[in-house]
Amino acid sequence: MKSSDLKKAGLKVTLPRMKILKFLEESTERHHSAESIYKALSNEGEEIGLATVYRVLTQFENKGLVERHRFEGDNQVSNQSVFELNVKGHHDHIVCVSCHKVEEFYDEMIEARQKEVAAARGYEVTGHSLTLYGICPACRKKKSG
Amino acid sequence: MKSSDLKKAGLKVTLPRMKILKFLEESTERHHSAESIYKALSNEGEEIGLATVYRVLTQFENKGLVERHRFEGDNQVSNQSVFELNVKGHHDHIVCVSCHKVEEFYDEMIEARQKEVAAARGYEVTGHSLTLYGICPACRKKKSG
DNA sequence: CTAGTTGCAAAAGATTTGCAGACGT
DNA sequence: ACGTCTGCAAATCTTTTGCAACTAG
Secondary structure, X not given: OOHHHHHHOOOOOOHHHHHHHHHHHHOOOOOEEHHHHHHHHHHOOOOOOHHHHHHHHHHXXXXXXXXXXXXXXXXXXXXXXXXXXXXXXXXXXXXXOOOOOEEEEOOHHHHHHXXXXXXXXXXXXXXXXXXXXXXXHHHHHHHHO | OOHHHHHHOOOOOOHHHHHXXXXXXXXXXXXXXXXXXXXXXXXXXXXXXXXXXXXXXXXXXXXXXXXXXXXXXXXXXXXXXEEEEOOOXXXXXXXXXXXXXXXXXOOHHHHHHHHHHHHHOOOEEEEEEEEEEEEOHHHHHHHHO
């Protein structure tokens, strides 16, 4: 992602915005809460306020640069939103309820079927969110082992 | 729903719990926020605190009597959880981004495909949440009319 | 220059919790 | 009577906002 992307989105190219974008791109994890981004940047010595992180992420979301998700825990609701860079096309998520790892997937059949379901009820679809919750292979091994 | 259901769930049959259950059953709308339940009961002259409504709903959720959902608005995240009585079997939701009406649906093909997707990645599924967002027939008419 | 941005602190909104009194069994 | 539950107020957590200072173009 380059500074031109920010300009294109109608946002000034500022240090905090660049740092946040850079972090989202270079992190191995694709999903981060505002707070985890804030802390990570703080640890790198960046002086970026938490409020700015929220503001920037919200702006990015509105410009379509990032997506916001509200995942749930096992039965417990996690209160923090998580954000991911919107580089790939649309996809859904599988969240491990044990280690909270997030995987992505895309399934043409499910996508198509969703459209049919909505159309059958006369809805004009604007979006959808599908999240599977389960125990990932690694955690299953841990439990049984 | 009868008081025996509360007992069965290991909860004392108290006035607030009964009132809240009764409200959820008798309302034409199936989805309510804690606050809307609180206000509705207040209007009926019930002296039930908001904290109690939250506590009771959380207990009900843990006992499987109700389900909690976190829907999003158009692009905006709605901060309030909504609760619904868990009488029917599993189902997913279509939310109108314009009038916020909630419809339910169940699609065997989507359900099956989700299991396959998870299985293919070695996950043991514990749950899932699928919500479609769109504009309902009534709102579409309003816009075009 | 000047409109858009930032940091801080304070505010706001949703939900939870401590505690003393009230209630169900 | 006893343990559970409730109401209130205060606390907590996440996110937003006001405002004065700063900065990119």
